Amino acid sequence: MSETAPSPLLELERLHPADLADRLQRFPGPDARELLGRLPVAQAAAALAEVETERLPELLEDLPAGRLGELLTCLPPNDAADLVQALPARARREALTRVPAGFAASVRALLRYPEDTAGGIMTNRFIALRADMTVEQVRELLRGRAQDERTEDIAYLYVTDAAGRLVGIVSLRDLVFRRPDRRMGEVMNRDVKTVRVSDDQEALARRFEHYHYLGLPVTEADGVLVGVVKASDALEIARKEATEDMQLMVGLSGEERALTPWHRAIGRRLPWLYVNLLTAFMAAFVVGLFERTIAAWTALAVFLPIVAGQGGNAGMQTLTVIIRDMALGELAPGDGRRALLKELLLSLANGLAVGLVVGVVGWLWKGSVLLGLVAGVAMWLNQLAAGLSGVLIPFGLKLCRVDPALASSIFLTTVTDVAGFFFFLGLAALAMRWIGVS
Amino acid sequence: MSETAPSPLLELERLHPADLADRLQRFPGPDARELLGRLPVAQAAAALAEVETERLPELLEDLPAGRLGELLTCLPPNDAADLVQALPARARREALTRVPAGFAASVRALLRYPEDTAGGIMTNRFIALRADMTVEQVRELLRGRAQDERTEDIAYLYVTDAAGRLVGIVSLRDLVFRRPDRRMGEVMNRDVKTVRVSDDQEALARRFEHYHYLGLPVTEADGVLVGVVKASDALEIARKEATEDMQLMVGLSGEERALTPWHRAIGRRLPWLYVNLLTAFMAAFVVGLFERTIAAWTALAVFLPIVAGQGGNAGMQTLTVIIRDMALGELAPGDGRRALLKELLLSLANGLAVGLVVGVVGWLWKGSVLLGLVAGVAMWLNQLAAGLSGVLIPFGLKLCRVDPALASSIFLTTVTDVAGFFFFLGLAALAMRWIGVS
Structure with missing residues (x-):
């Protein structure tokens, strides 16, 4: 905690806002709040804009409304909206009375959009130009703006008509390169790629990765320009999203x-552990059906977990590839059938390779050709079930309009356990009847 | 395949290069190559630059060296280097004789750097300025360059000293806003964040996400500027990297x-399935040690997969959180111990909650308090083993300088299977001895 002592404060002041945010997030709540209170307001605001959303409520707790108003005013409206969103409803209203009226309206407008849409990610501080302005006029305009506004994020300028509809785009590069007397209408690119304010954030990220733009303009359904999304914001969200699907x-x-407090993690983990338990009981029920078979041939109990576990592993390979491709938006409609065919062929081949080894080991270990045969065939069939369900489960969840990743590994292991036990013990029971044991 | 017919070619010509690349990747090899041959050279080159690295060798196969040379010359050196890299060694040398000598040297310089480092991702087409140049002079310089070079990617300009060492950075914005007579030395920002040419791509992505820059300059150890990495390139790689770890x-x-041909996928999947099989045999060996216990009490066989499977599920939850945080670079040194403590507490609590249910079900289903007690306690212990190994396995792999994600789920289920079987059957054997059954 020595970093909160008076003398290193000066050192903290020289840090990049993102680095300062890191420190704030590593301090315990009270120390972080104390530090926030002592930083110059512009710096505290910039650092807060970089803090992870989940940590904001703790840091903003007990902050006087006056100080909060000052902090908000230092930020672009979209960052301010993110801070306001982290406040309880009453503090939210209170805070917006402490900022200039125009700014408050701008923030309120942004708060209307759901967080996971283009509207929720965009900034509404962009520069709109008229088509008849010259390069020289626009340069003058920007020179004036540079004094009183945060212009750091500008990459493109937007040309709109009288109704505010987007008609073209001009890059800063154009302003530097083009002759001063050229008009925006001549200089601008009319083939503008836009996103709708309601577009979902994954679709947005895919667009940025596909086209490599620095920013994309956001329009309402009627074509009116309402904001701009930056590539870095969209791609950072996309990276988190893609890995969230894996979770x-x-x-x-x-x-x-990794460092979420255990008492907060338990609320989500335990329910799914119970779901998994329920499915494990289903699998156990299948084993229970064959208890007499096992009693007569206990070597089966030894091979039981091999058949099921190996199916689970193969199925997870398939499932992970599918979920990842879905998360990265790389699957087109109709690709499901091709993926299913691939996994069918792959699990036929893998199943044969794995089933053979299990068969031979079963035969040599327990000295029973029959055990080897039963284990090998059951393994082969279970690899097939694993590969197919690894494709069908996520596509099925998607069809039901549920996130295709949601607990899919739990559903998958249910299939591989139930199918594995059923194939293995069912074949064993048949085999025993055939050789007349039972 | 109707899209390769003569009339829609005009339509294809109007597509964005990224969209054209998508089509090329969806066509079978021969059709894609035919289409490539018929597109105007600049467009074919731009599309090839957007094609996934794995698909390039197939598309470039049989391309006459002359045409290849034309294609390369249309691209910035880093994109050209990516294409050249996809060629067999002989074709590579041949292709570089068909482009202007300076360009070939530039491409060769880039080929020296490993693909997964800043040097492998950067472009070496950047604009370096002297500190005594004025804003007006630089504007003139850029206006001239705009004619003969691809300047689309410029976001920043770099100021170097006589030895080529980076001394400052100027944004395009500065060129628009600042007075024409100001010198670069006054306008530039001296506090430049740079990356080393040898920095690895994950470290690079973390820097971009942390600081939100549009581009970062790349220097050699002596400070000489050798290239620039764009945020979109680094972040796209990062997104793929993070999800690759999950695979x-x-x-x-x-x-x-999802659509990798099955015969190419099998080479990587099958070896790990065999490793998993080996570990499954280890677990089966543990079960084998207790075959007499199971023969005496077959209800154990029913609960066996529940204890092991539930441990596997809990362990995967822990493992996934840790791998994801490692992939996103969010774990600092020393965080491992805190994560271990969290998982310890979490699995003690989860284990208790799950163990109780298993115990009660075991008691009610089989009418045996002892079975319930053995299953419940074994479950509790196995949840603990799962939580701890979910942290220790990836950190252990990292310590051994192996990718912490590598096959970690296979190692994890080995622990949860072996430990689960051992706890459950060991406790059952003890309990049976205690009540005098065996």
Whole structure:
């Protein structure tokens, strides 16, 4: 905690806002709040804009409304809206009375959009130009703006008509390169790629990765320009989203991190552990159906977990590839059938390779050709079930309009356990009847 | 295939290069190559620059060296280097004789850097200025360059000293806003964040996400500026990297996609399935040690997969959180111990909650308090083993300088299977001895 002592404060002041935010997030709540109170207001605001959303409520707790108003005013409206969103409803209203009226209106407008849409990610501080302005006029305009506004994020300028509809785009580069007397209408690019204010954030990220733009303009349904999304914001969200899907797969919350306090993590993990338990009982029920078979041939109990576990592993390979491709938006409609065919062929081949080894080991270990045969064939069939359900489960969840990643590994292991036990013990029971044991 | 017919070619010509690349990747090899041959050279080159690295060798196959040379010359050196890299060694040398000598040297310089470092991702086409140049002079310089070079990617300009060492950075915005007579030395920002040419791509992505820059300059150890990395390139790689780690976890190649041909996928999947099989035999060996216990009490066989499977699920939750945080670079040194403590507490609590249910079900289903007690306690212990190994396995792999994600789910289920079987059957054997059954 020595970093909160008076003398290193000066050192903290020289840090990049993102680095300062890191420190704030590592301090315990009270120390972080004390530090926030002692930083110059512009710096505290910039650092807060970089803090993870989940940590904001704790840091903003007990902040006097006056100080909060000052902090908000230092930020662009979209960052301010993120801070306001982290406040309880009453503090939210109170805070917006402490900022200039125009700014408050701008923030309120942004708060209307759901967080996971283009509207929720965009900034509404952009520069709109008229088509008849010259390069020289626009340069003058920007020179004036540079004095009183945060212009750091500008990459493109937007040309709108009288109704505010987007008609073209001009890059800063154009302003530097083009002759001063050229008009925006001549200089601008009319083939503008836009996103709708309601577009979801994953679709947005895919657009940025596909086209490599620095920013994309956001329009309402009627074509009116309402904001701009930056590539870095969209791609950072996309990276988190894609990996969150991997967490959903195993029954975790997408927001959990390695250092999330255990009492907060338990709320999401335990329910899925219970779901898994329920499915494990289903699998156990199948084993229970064959208790007499096992009593007569206990070597079966030894091979039981091999058949089921190996199916689970193969199925997880398939499931992970599918979920990842879905998360990265790389699957087109109709690709499901091709993926299913691939996994069918792959699990036929893998199943043969794995089934053979299990068969030979079963035969040599227990000295029973029959055990080897039963284990090998059951393994082969279970690899097939694993590969197919690894494709069908996520596509099925998607069809039901549920996140295809959601707890899919739990559903998958249900299939591989139930099918594995059923194939193995069912074949064993048949085999025993055939050789006349039971 | 109707899209390759003569008339829609005009339509294809109007597509964005990224969209054109998508089409090329969806066509079978021969059709894609035919289409490439018929597109105007600049457009074919731009589309090739957007094609996934894995698909390039197929598309470039049989391309005459002359045409290849034309294509390369249309691209910035880093994109050209990516294409050249996809060629067999002989074709590579041949192709570089067909482009202007300066350009070939530039491409060769880039080929020296490993693909997964800043040097491998950067472009070496940047604009370096002297500190005594005025804003007006630089504007003139850029206006001239705009004619003969691809300048689309410029976001910042770099100021270097006589030895080529980076001394400051100027944004395009500065050129628009600042008075024409100001010198670069006055306008530039001296506090430049740079990356080393040898920095690894994950470290690079973390820097971009942390600081939100549009581009970062790349220097050699002596401070000489050698290239620039764009945020969109670094972040796209980062997104793929982070999700690739999830694939490594289950024993997949990071490059496999849902539609990778099955005969190419099998080479990476099958070896790990065999490793998993080996570990399954280890677990089966533990079960084998207790075959007499199971023969005397077959209800144990029914509960066996529940204890092991539930441990596997809990362990995967822990493992996934840790791998994801490692992939996103969010774990600082020393965080491992805190994560271990969290998982310890979490699995004690979860284990108790799950163990109780298993115990009660075991008691009610089989009418045996002892079975319930053995199953419940074994479950509790196995949840603990799962939580701890979910942290220790990835940190252990990292300590051994192996990718912490590599096949970690296979190692994890080995622990939860072996420990689960051992706890459950060991406790059962003890209990039976205690009540005098065996």
